[in-house]
Amino acid sequence: MTVTIYVPCDSGALALGAEKVAKAVEKEISARGLDARIVRNGSHGMFWLEPMVEVETDSGRVAYGPVQAKDVPSLFDAGLVSGGLHALSLGKTREIPFLAKQTRLTFARCGITDPLSLDDYKAHGGLTGLSRALATTPAEIVRTVTDSGLRGRGGAGFPTGIKWKTVLDAVSDRKFILCNADEGDSGTFADRMIMEGDPFVLIEGMTIAGIATGATKGFVYIRSEYPHAIATMTRAVEIARRNGLLGVNVMGSPHAFDIEIRAGAGAYVCGEETSLMNSLEGKRGVVRAKPPLPAIQGLFGKPTVINNVLSLASVPIIMDRGADYYRDFGMGRSRGTIPIQIAGNVRHGGLFEAAFGLTLGEIVDEIGGGTATGRPVKAVQVGGPLGAYFPRALFDTPFDYEAFAAKDGLIGHAGIVVFDDTADMLKQARFAMEFCAIESCGKCTPCRIGSTRGVETLDKIAMNIEPQKNIELVTDLCNTMKFGSLCALGGFTPYPVMSAINHFPDDFRPTPVAEAAE
Numbered sequence: 001m002t003v004t005i006y007v008p009c010d011s012g013a014l015a016l017g018a019e020k021v022a023k024a025v026e027k028e029i030s031a032r033g034l035d036a037r038i039v040r041n042g043s044h045g046m047f048w049l050e051p052m053v054e055v056e057t058d059s060g061r062v063a064y065g066p067v068q069a070k071d072v073p074s075l076f077d078a079g080l081v082s083g084g085l086h087a088l089s090l091g092k093t094r095e096i097p098f099l100a101k102q103t104r105l106t107f108a109r110c111g112i113t114d115p116l117s118l119d120d121y122k123a124h125g126g127l128t129g130l131s132r133a134l135a136t137t138p139a140e141i142v143r144t145v146t147d148s149g150l151r152g153r154g155g156a157g158f159p160t161g162i163k164w165k166t167v168l169d170a171v172s173d174r175k176f177i178l179c180n181a182d183e184g185d186s187g188t189f190a191d192r193m194i195m196e197g198d199p200f201v202l203i204e205g206m207t208i209a210g211i212a213t214g215a216t217k218g219f220v221y222i223r224s225e226y227p228h229a230i231a232t233m234t235r236a237v238e239i240a241r242r243n244g245l246l247g248v249n250v251m252g253s254p255h256a257f258d259i260e261i262r263a264g265a266g267a268y269v270c271g272e273e274t275s276l277m278n279s280l281e282g283k284r285g286v287v288r289a290k291p292p293l294p295a296i297q298g299l300f301g302k303p304t305v306i307n308n309v310l311s312l313a314s315v316p317i318i319m320d321r322g323a324d325y326y327r328d329f330g331m332g333r334s335r336g337t338i339p340i341q342i343a344g345n346v347r348h349g350g351l352f353e354a355a356f357g358l359t360l361g362e363i364v365d366e367i368g369g370g371t372a373t374g375r376p377v378k379a380v381q382v383g384g385p386l387g388a389y390f391p392r393a394l395f396d397t398p399f400d401y402e403a404f405a406a407k408d409g410l411i412g413h414a415g416i417v418v419f420d421d422t423a424d425m426l427k428q429a430r431f432a433m434e435f436c437a438i439e440s441c442g443k444c445t446p447c448r449i450g451s452t453r454g455v456e457t458l459d460k461i462a463m464n465i466e467p468q469k470n471i472e473l474v475t476d477l478c479n480t481m482k483f484g485s486l487c488a489l490g491g492f493t494p495y496p497v498m499s500a501i502n503h504f505p506d507d508f509r510p511t512p513v514a515e516a517a518e
């Protein structure tokens with residue numbers, strides 16, 4: 001029987017040498033005359049083990065990693081094709097603790113299937129959600145998504161079903177589904193992993209959204225820095241079209257739906273929904289004032305559902321298993337699972353999908369394994385560049401939208417970046433202000449001017465120029481930005497800045513002269 005060997009084609013694995021590993025595996029197969037084939041799968045999301053090579057055995061998939069091209073001959077010598085033992089053996093893939101502890105709903109197939117095989121997709125439960133959607137009414141689909149408790153995974157946590165209902169109820173000759181794949185937050189990579197590792201789940205989710213709201217056209221706006229995701233999504237859309245999944249009669253139904261892939265413009269602010277629509281329309285990526293809401297007057301002035309990749313990719317399993325199944329995971333008003341992206345100075349960086357409710361401490365210390373440097377954790381930034389820095393004292397905060405908001409933080413796109421005790425939080429606060437100054441679209445004064453004044457004032461604190469007075473000035477400035485900015489770029493930059501000041505006051509104190517001279 002032909003043996004299947006998996007070598008990931010995910011960007012993270014490729015950056016770590018997966019292409020050379022695949023070539024070396026191919027070479028060994030032909031040199032040894034083996035009956036084996038290579039499948040380029042997505043990543044399971046354990047990046048400290050990438051490139052992770054797997055082989056299908058009678059007792060399931062067996063993993064090895066991290067594998068370099070030079071390790072490949074010895075892996076074959078050790079009997080890789082039958083799961084033989086080697087210094088890089090990781091045992092059965094599904095029993096690796098980091099994977100075994102997860103609840104994979106949105107990422108159920110990522111790393112397991114061949115991303116561009118529709119047959120593989122179907123064999124692993126794909127398209128059942130869409131089939132169910134086609135057998136019911138748009139209102140019923142919207143109700144199921146609403147009842148599931150799914151909230152937008154792009155950052156704001158807005159209930160997805162309510163957004164869809166507004167578009168369903170809007171009367172228009174044309175409606176759009178717009179997938180936000182700009183993924184600009186620091187430490188995030190979940191959207192990319194889905195697009196590279198299980199692109200059909202996003203296509204299926206967008207198609208269900210189209211049927212639910214009466215939209216016939218979808219766009220995926222992917223950041224330009226994701227060439228592999230753009231290529232995989234483009235090919236997946238072609239395959240879907242060829243197989244009648246997209247087009248004038250979706251899966252033989254009277255519903256029409258098609259998707260176009262667009263590359264982003266390379267600006268963080270183009271991830272903001274109205275700026276993204278401007279960019280897609282060929283205009284400058286500047287934020288639009290709301291109202292009108294995109295759901296009423298969005299892309300090209302038409303009612304538009306704009307959702308993050310993960311929000312849309314979670315819909316197929318909700319349609320397949322039902323609202324209650326999804327809703328039963330989680331806590332409070334944060335229902336279902338959340339793909340947490342663990343990054344920065346951490347031992348076990350990667351993607352960990354779990355029901356809402358794990359504490360930040362569990363995520364960082366137990367799942368992430370603490371810092372890569374082995375030094376104590378000083379701070380964790382949760383929610384991207386606009387998220388707060390949490391100290392160890394807040395590690396009992398459960399991963400839940402409301403619990404984080406209650407501590408002046410946010411979950412955002414669920415990226416967490418770990419820092420050890422060498423981090424200088426004054427520098428991090430300055431970085432947040434500088435980031436805002438660089439990325440500001442320039443439309444409103446608190447953000448455009450405020451961020452630049454913020455950088456200057458933090459520089460004065462660093463130079464010991466009237467530090468107390470300047471901390472008060474930064475605090476005042478942050479209040480102006482928070483309440484006077486048009487969008488969350490200017491409005492949320494105060495979170496990292498003020499959390500650094502409030503939780504790490506020592507980093508903002510003047511260095512005593514004697515100490516500084518030592």
Ligand SMILES: Cc1cc2nc3c(=O)[nH]c(=O)nc-3n(C[C@H](O)[C@H](O)[C@H](O)COP(=O)(O)O)c2cc1C
Pocket residue numbers: 151152153154155156157158160180181182183184185268269270271272273274306307308309311312487488489
């Ligand atoms: C500056 C800025 C950048 C953003 N970047 C992204 C992004 O990269 N991806 C994303 O999905 N949402 C991003 N958002 C949030 C979007 O504006 C919007 O809330 C989201 O696309 C809605 O989808 P959801 O309800 O599924 O989360 C950003 C918001 C702001 C203010």
Ligand code: SF4
Pocket residue numbers: 269287439440441442443444445447448485486487488489490491
């Ligand atoms: S807050 Fe900044 S990015 Fe947002 S609209 Fe104002 S200037 Fe533009």
